[in-house]
Amino acid sequence: MSGAAQRAGTERGGVGGASRAVANPSAGGGDAGGRPAVSVIVPTFDEQAQLPLVLDHIEALPGAWEVILADGGSRDRTAAIAAERGVHVVTAGGGRAGELNAAARAAAGELLVFLHADSRLPRDAHASIAAAVADGRAVGGNFALRFDGGDRFAGLLTAAYALQRRFGVYYGDSSVWVTRAAFDRLGGYRDLPIMDDYDFVRRLERAGPTACLPGPATTSDRRWRAMGAGRTLLTWWLVRLAFLAGVPPAPLARLYRRVR
Numbered sequence: 001m002s003g004a005a006q007r008a009g010t011e012r013g014g015v016g017g018a019s020r021a022v023a024n025p026s027a028g029g030g031d032a033g034g035r036p037a038v039s040v041i042v043p044t045f046d047e048q049a050q051l052p053l054v055l056d057h058i059e060a061l062p063g064a065w066e067v068i069l070a071d072g073g074s075r076d077r078t079a080a081i082a083a084e085r086g087v088h089v090v091t092a093g094g095g096r097a098g099e100l101n102a103a104a105r106a107a108a109g110e111l112l113v114f115l116h117a118d119s120r121l122p123r124d125a126h127a128s129i130a131a132a133v134a135d136g137r138a139v140g141g142n143f144a145l146r147f148d149g150g151d152r153f154a155g156l157l158t159a160a161y162a163l164q165r166r167f168g169v170y171y172g173d174s175s176v177w178v179t180r181a182a183f184d185r186l187g188g189y190r191d192l193p194i195m196d197d198y199d200f201v202r203r204l205e206r207a208g209p210t211a212c213l214p215g216p217a218t219t220s221d222r223r224w225r226a227m228g229a230g231r232t233l234l235t236w237w238l239v240r241l242a243f244l245a246g247v248p249p250a251p252l253a254r255l256y257r258r259v260r
Contacts, residue, residue, distance in 0.1 A: 039109030063126025070103035122215035140178030143217035172197035
């Protein structure tokens with residue numbers, strides 16, 4: 001089955017066949033400036049508090065945007081809020097990788113952005129991505145990232161993230177973006193219990209030129225603040241080193257949960 005046929009079939013799923021939310025209705029295939037539509041895939045699990053905020057954020061951005069939720073079986077009002085807002089929801093089961101891949105198949109855009117519910121894109125994100133892929137200059141990448149909070153803790157995480165990005169290390173919280181062609185060629189995300197985002201960007205870095213777009217994008221430090229700066233940074237580096245050293249993902253995931 002062709003990619004187009006697969007996408008058409010998946011698009012009939014979701015919550016009550018809900019239509020997609022597109023920030024710029026002129027956008028079936030692009031915006032008024034001729035730039036392509038970008039599909040934003042938001043992984044969710046019990047995100048009723050953050051979901052309205054991130055949807056408002058995307059709707060306010062210039063450009064042609066499509067929004068699809070890759071939901072992990074939320075037990076709160078996440079799906080109901082999406083239905084109220086006309087946002088397409090994909091629930092595939094089988095872990096986050098399967099959900100993200102199913103949402104990507106349902107997406108209409110030739111450019112994909114994976115945006116966490118507690119993250120925000122820079123206002124010029126659409127134009128930046130379109131410019132980066134013009135003439136085949138980049139197959140994907142991410143955005144420079146700033147952790148919100150405005151205090152020393154957030155600043156330290158922001159600086160550490162910028163440092164590791166210089167070495168090609170980044171994760172899903174920096175709003176990874178990719179052309180559909182590259183995503184399909186890579187086979188999407190692999191079904192891993194941990195580091196599925198890092199595994200994907202490592203393969204993306206080998207697939208062709210990538211770009212870290214300036215932004216910055218922002219993300220919440222809510223998952224890390226209770227751990228403190230030292231423990232957070234140590235966890236980032238030790239888990240990555242263990243993954244690169246070949247520690248199987250399943251026990252590594254169990255260790256990560258205990259550390260956190």
